[in-house]
Amino acid sequence: MKTRTRFALGIFFGAICGAVLAALVLKLPPVRQVVGDYAFDFEIALGRSIGGHLFTVLTILGALAGAAAGGTGGASDRLADSDVPNEPQNNGENLVFLHGYNVNPQQARGVESEMFKRFYWSGSMAKFYGVTWNGAVTQGYIPGIPNVTTDLQTNEVNALLTASSLAAFLGNLSGETTVAAHSLGNMVVLSAISDYGATPSHYFMIDSAVAMEAIDGTVSPAANMINSQWTDYTNRLWASEWHDLFPTNDARSKLTWNNRLGNLASVDIYNFYSSGEEVLREQPNPTPSLIGVAWDDIFDGTPVASYLWALQEKEKGLMGGNEVLSSDHGGWKFNDQWYGIAGEHMAAGTAALLPDSQLQTNAFFDVSSDFVGAELFTADTALYGSDGSAYAAANRDRILSDAIPALTLPAGANVLTILDQPNNPHNFDMTSSSLQNGWPEARFTGGEHNNNWYHSDFDYVAYPFTCKLFEQIVTLGNLK
Amino acid sequence: MKNLICLFFISITIAARAQASLIEHEWKVTLIVVDDTGQPVASAKTGVGYYSKSQPASIDGLTDTNGVFIALHRAYSGILGFAVEKAGYYTTRQGYDLGFVYDEAKWNPTQTIILKRKIKPIPMYAKHIEGGPPAFDVPVGYDLVVGDWVAPNRKGLTTDIIFTGELNQKAKNNFDYKLTVSFPKQDDGIQEFDVPSYYLHSHGSELLSSQEAPTNNYQPQIIRTMSRHPGFGTKEDMNDPNHNYYFRVRTKVDDSGNIVAAHYGKIYGDFMQFSYYFNPTSNDRNVEFDPKQNLMTNMKPDEGVSAP
Numbered sequence: 001m002k003t004r005t006r007f008a009l010g011i012f013f014g015a016i017c018g019a020v021l022a023a024l025v026l027k028l029p030p031v032r033q034v035v036g037d038y039a040f041d042f043e044i045a046l047g048r049s050i051g052g053h054l055f056t057v058l059t060i061l062g063a064l065a066g067a068a069a070g071g072t073g074g075a076s077d078r079l080a081d082s083d084v085p086n087e088p089q090n091n092g093e094n095l096v097f098l099h100g101y102n103v104n105p106q107q108a109r110g111v112e113s114e115m116f117k118r119f120y121w122s123g124s125m126a127k128f129y130g131v132t133w134n135g136a137v138t139q140g141y142i143p144g145i146p147n148v149t150t151d152l153q154t155n156e157v158n159a160l161l162t163a164s165s166l167a168a169f170l171g172n173l174s175g176e177t178t179v180a181a182h183s184l185g186n187m188v189v190l191s192a193i194s195d196y197g198a199t200p201s202h203y204f205m206i207d208s209a210v211a212m213e214a215i216d217g218t219v220s221p222a223a224n225m226i227n228s229q230w231t232d233y234t235n236r237l238w239a240s241e242w243h244d245l246f247p248t249n250d251a252r253s254k255l256t257w258n259n260r261l262g263n264l265a266s267v268d269i270y271n272f273y274s275s276g277e278e279v280l281r282e283q284p285n286p287t288p289s290l291i292g293v294a295w296d297d298i299f300d301g302t303p304v305a306s307y308l309w310a311l312q313e314k315e316k317g318l319m320g321g322n323e324v325l326s327s328d329h330g331g332w333k334f335n336d337q338w339y340g341i342a343g344e345h346m347a348a349g350t351a352a353l354l355p356d357s358q359l360q361t362n363a364f365f366d367v368s369s370d371f372v373g374a375e376l377f378t379a380d381t382a383l384y385g386s387d388g389s390a391y392a393a394a395n396r397d398r399i400l401s402d403a404i405p406a407l408t409l410p411a412g413a414n415v416l417t418i419l420d421q422p423n424n425p426h427n428f429d430m431t432s433s434s435l436q437n438g439w440p441e442a443r444f445t446g447g448e449h450n451n452n453w454y455h456s457d458f459d460y461v462a463y464p465f466t467c468k469l470f471e472q473i474v475t476l477g478n479l480k
Numbered sequence: 481m482k483n484l485i486c487l488f489f490i491s492i493t494i495a496a497r498a499q500a501s502l503i504e505h506e507w508k509v510t511l512i513v514v515d516d517t518g519q520p521v522a523s524a525k526t527g528v529g530y531y532s533k534s535q536p537a538s539i540d541g542l543t544d545t546n547g548v549f550i551a552l553h554r555a556y557s558g559i560l561g562f563a564v565e566k567a568g569y570y571t572t573r574q575g576y577d578l579g580f581v582y583d584e585a586k587w588n589p590t591q592t593i594i595l596k597r598k599i600k601p602i603p604m605y606a607k608h609i610e611g612g613p614p615a616f617d618v619p620v621g622y623d624l625v626v627g628d629w630v631a632p633n634r635k636g637l638t639t640d641i642i643f644t645g646e647l648n649q650k651a652k653n654n655f656d657y658k659l660t661v662s663f664p665k666q667d668d669g670i671q672e673f674d675v676p677s678y679y680l681h682s683h684g685s686e687l688l689s690s691q692e693a694p695t696n697n698y699q700p701q702i703i704r705t706m707s708r709h710p711g712f713g714t715k716e717d718m719n720d721p722n723h724n725y726y727f728r729v730r731t732k733v734d735d736s737g738n739i740v741a742a743h744y745g746k747i748y749g750d751f752m753q754f755s756y757y758f759n760p761t762s763n764d765r766n767v768e769f770d771p772k773q774n775l776m777t778n779m780k781p782d783e784g785v786s787a788p
């Protein structure tokens with residue numbers, strides 16, 4: 001009986017969320033339109049036989065992505081129509097979806113399946129492609145916590161290494177192509193567009209875990225993105241500004257997030273962000289010292305993974321290693337070995353007098369780690385040498401990821417005005433009545449006591465609550 | 481070696497935690513709940529939400545006869561959430577950031593929560609709009625009752641608000657745009673009120689506006705601009721989530737200039753991403769929308785409005 005009910009509800013919401021449910025919703029209470037719980041989901045086959053493949057899959061792992069971005073365990077590619085005999089009739093267009101960070105190949109299959117269903121229920125008749133990429137390196141690194149990926153930086157590099165394969169794949173598709181990506185998956189897509197000339201017709205960023213300045217170099221730094229130990233020091237001394245000390249023909253001048261992914265050509269890009277984000281939330285200064293403040297004081301007292309994106313930027317250089325949260329070199333680490341005085345950082349006023357020529361070969365931030373043995377990291381001192389430019393060119397994305405802090409907030413929690421066109425908004429706040437169809441009751445009974453759209457709610461919260469997001473994308477992308 | 485580093489890191493945090501745990505601080509929140517006239521609201525259902533081991537929890541209860549509710553706990557929580565609701569009032573929600581470092585004043589806050597009264601929710605024409613007029617450089621009317629533009633191939637019949645979008649565009653990302661929002665009648669007008677949107681910030685009353693639109697101080701037009709030029713980024717004063725508006729349209733005056741008929745309404749959001757609410761009853765300044773009684777029909781899913 002329960003299964004039958006679920007099936008019936010699935011058909012009901014899946015088929016008519018757009019047309020009829022909206023009318024019904026207007027007759028329900030304004031905020032708590034509880035038509036299910038967010039643990040509730042639909043296990044239905046939409047009238048097609050179970051057992052065959054429902055959508056196409058591109059797995060960019062292993063050799064396809066290059067050894068550095070490789071991984072194992074993904075589903076085999078299913079790219080031909082004959083590989084997906086159960087795919088419903090399609091309109092000849094393509095919808096390509098990329099998952100985010102902390103999603104292993106097995107989990108990717110789950111997310112892709114869910115997205116396929118949600119877009120289909122929302123009226124998409126495009127061929128659906130789920131793209132699996134290697135964004136979960138260090139998942140399970142901490143014993144006893146199997147589903148947490150602790151090292152964002154390595155997976156950022158993987159995202160950038162994956163982009164060329166994605167661009168090649170998109171270039172070979174026939175018909176109009178729409179791309180949607182979640183979280184760090186957006187770094188793959190943005191790089192495919194900016195670095196490799198991919199030109200999808202429409203691109204939808206969802207909860208994009210990419211600094212705004214990487215997309216729009218004119219976005220102003222956010223005060224709360226500056227590590228509070230450095231606010232008294234002139235920004236000429238910061239790792240984020242070190243690139244400015246070099247001429248444009250020196251690759252060290254490219255060691256900045258500013259405009260790193262800003263070559264967007266004429267691609268029609270939409271930003272579905274959430275002002276209620278927890279993972280991409282602005283972390284009010286002071287910046288916590290992870291030595292002075294306990295890990296669980298930060299993370300156990302907030303929604304799971306709150307502030308994580310901001311903290312990994314603000315803690316660059318300050319960690320005890322490179323596998324958890326952030327890095328132990330570059331970033332906001334003072335170069336006290338050279339500039340410290342009696343165990344103290346050089347005073348801000350004195351540091352401001354350091355000449356550019358000296359900072360070029362010995363930065364005020366420390367490019368090395370302090371640790372000994374195998375964990376001692378000194379490779380980036382090559383930036384100071386005669387081959388510094390070549391070293392920067394060869395290691396640009398890795399250095400950006402683990403040693404150069406972004407100073408702007410992430411696009412997935414903020415308006416990216418460069419995308420808007422006159423009379424044609426391209427930024428949509430998902431924490432809003434126009435994209436939330438009510439919200440799970442549990443969110444109103446504890447914790448923040450509100451309807452914040454959290455980082456993975458596009459997937460975790462049941463379709464009846466989130467259907468407007470998918471319908472909006474289907475409409476804007478002309479996917480029907 | 482990775483495990484060693486990991487153990488090292490964990491040991492640091494555990495050690496720091498152990499040190500921090502030697503002094504276990506309590507937070508204590510005092511909420512004073514009043515209505516929009518300043519009167520204490522007794523027996524309001526009040527919740528102070530917190531996190532313990534990342535799990536949401538809440539201390540719930542009723543305000544006393546003075547409208548006061550006190551919650552305290554030793555569970556570490558960087559973020560608190562307050563929710564107050566009572567029949568006959570609009571729910572108010574509010575966040576509070578305790579921060580990661582103990583601060584006696586910050587951890588013992590007294591907050592005043594205003595519950596707006598539900599006076600008389602009414603049926604209205606309410607619709608959400610994304611995007612501007614169908615043509616640039618010409619005035620285009622919008623019919624608030626029909627919910628469409630007054631333009632060829634559109635359904636609007638009566639111009640309530642005029643939108644004029646003037647665009648000087650050299651390339652996709654090289655343009656100047658000016659949007660003028662004006663009205664067909666001399667005594668029609670608009671006035672701004674700035675309230676952070678409930679939905680945008682999950683703070684404040686679920687009724688963003690007052691229960692009634694103001695009687696005067698309506699402006700004949702407002703102008704919003706947006707420009708983008710290579711190397712200079714985007715400059716705009718549009719789409720500000722804090723901007724909301726009241727409006728007066730279909731205004732008629734007698735020979736002495738006194739208003740004898742007018743329709744009032746409100747706009748949540750800024751141009752051109754907003755929801756509008758139009759009161760169909762002439763001379764009634766009530767803008768308290770009953771979401772169960774939207775007079776607008778045949779809307780697309782993304783045009784629906786659920787906020788009061």
